[in-house]
Amino acid sequence: MRNPTRATVLRGAALGALGLFAAGCSRHDSATGDAGDRSLTFQASWINDAEFTGYFVAIDEGYYAEEGLQLEYVSGGPSVIPESSLLSGAAHIALTSPDTTVSAITEQGAELVVVGTQYQRNPLGVVSLAASGIATPADLVGRTVAVPDVNRLAFEAMLTVNDIALDGVSVVPYAYDPTPLLNGEVDATLDFVTNVPFTLEQAGAAASSFLLYDAGYRIPNDTVVVTRELLEDRREDVVAWLRASRRGWEANLADPALYPPQFMDTWFEGTGRTLENELFFNQAQKPLVEDQAGIFALTPESIAATIESLALVGLTATEDMFDGSLLEDL
Template sequence: MPKTLDRRHFMALMGAGVALPAMARIARAANPLTMQAAWINDAEFTGYFTAIDNGYYKDEGLDLTYLSGGPDVIPESSIVAGKADLALTTPDTTIKAIIEQGAKFKIIGTQYQKNPHGIISLASKPINNPKELEGKTLAVPPVNVISVEVMLKINGVDRAKVNIVPYAYDPTPLIKGEIDASLDFTTNVPYTIKQASGVDAHFFLLYDYGYTIFQDTVVVIEDTLASKRKELVAWLRASRKGWAENLKDPNAYPPKFAETWFKGTGRTIDNEVFFNNAQKPLIENPGGAFAMSEEGIAKTLDALGQAGIKGSREMFDTTLLQEV
């Protein structure tokens, strides 16, 4: 789920992070490393759960601590405060923090090659492309309005002809016909709509119509990059192996986590299986999971630039991936 970075909260953490005392560590064979996820435990993170349970991190000499996210978690804050060594987040919040706060962040990989955000409509009244949004009511979370407006502009759609209303991640208005479409995660919401109403959903990705940004980017602070480079490379290698194993058969692993990673989330395993299948084409890359091509980076920077977030190539570091 999208999150914005609270600037005052972030700056407070920046100050707090500097004052954090060094933590005493017991000598051990494995090197400790902590990762902060972007959301609660669901199929979005199945590759990491697979790597943990199959011992891939231990095989790389890591003692990994996994921190789940949630609506009150700002992933970047965890690494600034020293709670985590790396975080999964979104490139817009990271780059804004670098530009506006002087944060010493580096993006070292991306889980999603194609952002899973999309325009979701009902299959009975499908909206197939941006042009078909004219004359329609589109519900959009306030934090994502600029992204949608950029997508409309890229595709020559008159913003004045699209009625954009607030959206709170609830597909009920769409099911009831109160709106024509909504912006949400295409990896999950079509399943929710089908289960709630028996009606099929239809969608297209913002990515496929010009808003070409990564999602679940892997972010570290520069000090960690310098002091734990070996461990970060090992994390990328083990995580890549976990995603490759998981995506060989997206139906296989979610049921194995029913009583562990997915327990107590209120979501069904069928939902997680749907999610895992839906995200497969958005994650896979010929170069392996987390790969960031120069073209992909350029596309991300261009799309964010059109949204008023002016990043640069120096904010991305692909050299660790070269060592994987």
């Protein structure tokens, strides 16, 4: 099962590493490249699963090549810190989360900028058994919820936004194992709604869930981040990457059942996940990725909501940390 909070778990280590990179790097040869070089290295935020299907489609269908880009895809994992990959010059573009990016900028002076967001609505949410009747934040009053320590502030921020007293909900630690939920030891867990409901259903239990995002804690996820240096030197290449990636996601989400079977022996090989799980994930993420403003949309309204929500967990973000103008050129 994927750990939905890997970026935050690694935040302390990431900031230490970023401090070294931010202090010692001003220009990166691998980021700027030679004249005429249109190669890009893309750092994913986690291991290869359905979360990145749109990019796999764009690679296999030749969308990046059609833009004149030579793309190198690098999978993520529990030891990968996307911001460090960017600042060291190991990657040009990375998927990460706004909290770690803003922390790197404000606490370490990292020259990073968010240029798009894959998940318009963060997959992190409250998961329960349908029989519990939990459908809204108000339904959590008097209940016991298992919450990872690293997500405690986000969960409490959601309660605060909904005028729910923090002592009105019993919070216990969560080890990313839904067994206590299945056994009735807790009423709900905080986890990715794109995956855990599948695990519960495989155990014969109907699941229910709601997103922290929909409950007022409006933080996106898998934000597309680059260095300001790259944006200045190779803006058109970043736009081309966004355009090809959008095509890949549009093709994938047009029929979420089409591509996962094709990738089981290639992109998804070795994850230990079943085809049924990847199909569930791909379908579940469709409404989280799509947006009326287009895939990767980064609007003034969404930026303002992100800044406001980050403030609830003690992070001070500003508008200049985001740049949605590239999407106007797609």
